[in-house]
Amino acid sequence: MHPPERRALLLLLTLALAGQGVRILATRPDEPPGQVQILPSLSDGSPTAQRESTMHQARPLAAGELVDADLASPAELARLPRVGLALAKVLVADRQAKGPFGSLEGLDRVPGIGPGLLRTLAPHLTFSGARAPNPQGAGLGTAFAPRPPRSVTVAGSGQPDGVLNVNRATAVELERLPGIGPSLARLIVADREARGPFATLKALDRIPGIGPGLVARLERLATAP
Numbered sequence: 001m002h003p004p005e006r007r008a009l010l011l012l013l014t015l016a017l018a019g020q021g022v023r024i025l026a027t028r029p030d031e032p033p034g035q036v037q038i039l040p041s042l043s044d045g046s047p048t049a050q051r052e053s054t055m056h057q058a059r060p061l062a063a064g065e066l067v068d069a070d071l072a073s074p075a076e077l078a079r080l081p082r083v084g085l086a087l088a089k090v091l092v093a094d095r096q097a098k099g100p101f102g103s104l105e106g107l108d109r110v111p112g113i114g115p116g117l118l119r120t121l122a123p124h125l126t127f128s129g130a131r132a133p134n135p136q137g138a139g140l141g142t143a144f145a146p147r148p149p150r151s152v153t154v155a156g157s158g159q160p161d162g163v164l165n166v167n168r169a170t171a172v173e174l175e176r177l178p179g180i181g182p183s184l185a186r187l188i189v190a191d192r193e194a195r196g197p198f199a200t201l202k203a204l205d206r207i208p209g210i211g212p213g214l215v216a217r218l219e220r221l222a223t224a225p
Helices: 003-026 047-058 085-098 104-109 115-124 182-195 201-206 212-218
Strands: none
Touching: 085 104, 104 115, 104 182, 115 182, 182 201, 201 212
8 A cells, every 4th residue: 555545544544533532522421322412492582582572572462461551661562552663662751751651641641642542542551650649739720629628618509619510611621630631631521422421420430541549539629410
């Protein structure tokens, strides 16, 4: 055998031995040769996990599923009906600048939110943040201030002074009540015109965005005889 051929044969043998050694080192003692090793599951930060998270957030809301407007991210808010990502970012920016919304009425301060959208969103929203109540009707004016301990009765009216009748008040007058902004005031007037006057103040809870807590806050300031 010529020297060049001998060198080539030795090189091939060396490579074969090296490959066998690598295979032995890479194989676990308790695994048979050729065992296929399955890669561990992807971490939360992997592209696949991020894609799955994005797909989950893009899904329409399921029946009965609620979104917390005081905590949700823009992607989560964008799942709400008629709320795109642009408006969702506006909502989050407003929340960061002015604090939690606290109620459906609180959303009315955001540009682009009107009565129609509030009606659409009402069944899908929840609010974990509490808005501070207006202390003793501050800033509401004397006509809407809480009644004093001894009520003063307007002659001939039979109604304590400073109490607003929600069946006769205009939208402008209603929105001065604590917890009633322009959108809720318009909803109250529209509902009153469509379904008739409110038999009691508690009947206001038929308006989306008005619950027992808000009705309780209005008891000293409003009536519905």
